[in-house]
Amino acid sequence: xxxxxxxxxxxxxxxxxxxxxxxxxxxxxxxxxxxxxxxxxxxxxxxxxxxxxxxxxxxxxxxxxxxxxxxxxxxxxxxxxxxxxxxxxxxxxxxxxxxxxxxxxxxxxxxxxxxxxxxxxxxxxxxxxxxxxxxxxxxxxxxxxxxxxxxxxxxxxxxxxxxxxxxxxxxxxxxxxxxxxxxxxxxxxxxxxxxxxxxxxxxxxxxxxxxxxxxxxxxxxxxxxxxxxxxxxxxxxxxxxxxxxxxxxxxxxxxxxxxxxxxxxxxxxxxxxxx
Numbered sequence: 001x002x003x004x005x006x007x008x009x010x011x012x013x014x015x016x017x018x019x020x021x022x023x024x025x026x027x028x029x030x031x032x033x034x035x036x037x038x039x040x041x042x043x044x045x046x047x048x049x050x051x052x053x054x055x056x057x058x059x060x061x062x063x064x065x066x067x068x069x070x071x072x073x074x075x076x077x078x079x080x081x082x083x084x085x086x087x088x089x090x091x092x093x094x095x096x097x098x099x100x101x102x103x104x105x106x107x108x109x110x111x112x113x114x115x116x117x118x119x120x121x122x123x124x125x126x127x128x129x130x131x132x133x134x135x136x137x138x139x140x141x142x143x144x145x146x147x148x149x150x151x152x153x154x155x156x157x158x159x160x161x162x163x164x165x166x167x168x169x170x171x172x173x174x175x176x177x178x179x180x181x182x183x184x185x186x187x188x189x190x191x192x193x194x195x196x197x198x199x200x201x202x203x204x205x206x207x208x209x210x211x212x213x214x215x216x217x218x219x220x221x222x223x224x225x226x227x228x229x230x231x232x233x234x235x236x237x238x239x240x241x242x243x244x245x246x247x248x249x250x251x252x253x254x255x256x257x258x259x260x261x262x263x264x265x266x267x268x269x270x271x272x273x274x275x
Contacts, residue, residue: 030225174204215248
């Protein structure tokens with residue numbers, strides 16, 4: 001029976017857990033493509049996210065828009081997710097992951113072994129390399145990393161990555177930065193059905209309705225960057241995405257009604273007044 005001293009969502013849900021670490025928010029955000037650090041800070045705050053991904057190579061090289069990024073956020077309140085964006089081979093991704101772990105330590109997160117693994121040799125469509133991703137994941141797991149691999153929505157690859165010890169799988173909804181929404185829904189559903197680790201839908205989400213759709217499908221979390229950073233009002237969009245993530249999660253837990261091919265009156269037909 002529902003108790004009155006707790007919100008309904010607290011009686012049905014548990015916090016997100018990744019590699020033994022607990023997070024209250026199921027929305028992860030990024031730090032790229034913002035027009036200014038101030039817009040980035042406001043957006044991260046209004047989204048209420050706890051995990052923020054950072055491109056290691058761009059920070060290390062002080063790439064445009066990334067100068068001083070590591071110092072721009074309060075890492076006592078946010079969990080850094082270093083990513084291997086820009087890496088085209090497994091070997092390069094492993095090397096950059098090691099740099100990312102050291103970067104997290106320098107910012108005070110001594111126990112942070114997280115890495116978002118990206119191996120992307122395709123410059124036009126930015127699709128991840130499944131073979132290179134699996135090879136890099138196997139090596140990084142051996143080295144003690146908590147690996148969150150970015151992949152195409154391939155259920156077989158997702159299962160292989162789980163079996164080698166990855167702590168999540170992160171299938172793309174559609175090509176990164178495209179804003180096309182969830183174009184791989186059927187495969188993502190299969191991944192969610194089969195996975196025993198969290199499934200994080202990453203890339204392609206453009207609107208809060210698409211964020212809610214991914215969560216309603218049963219995804220454990222979302223990673224959204226471009227749709228927030230490139231919005232006309234990023235902080236407002238960030239808040240909307242955070243709310244949509246929560247809304248979609250609650251809808252999934254509540255359980256939608258079955259889809260029927262016929263009408264079903266919402267008012268009772270028994271005991272009605274007849275002429």
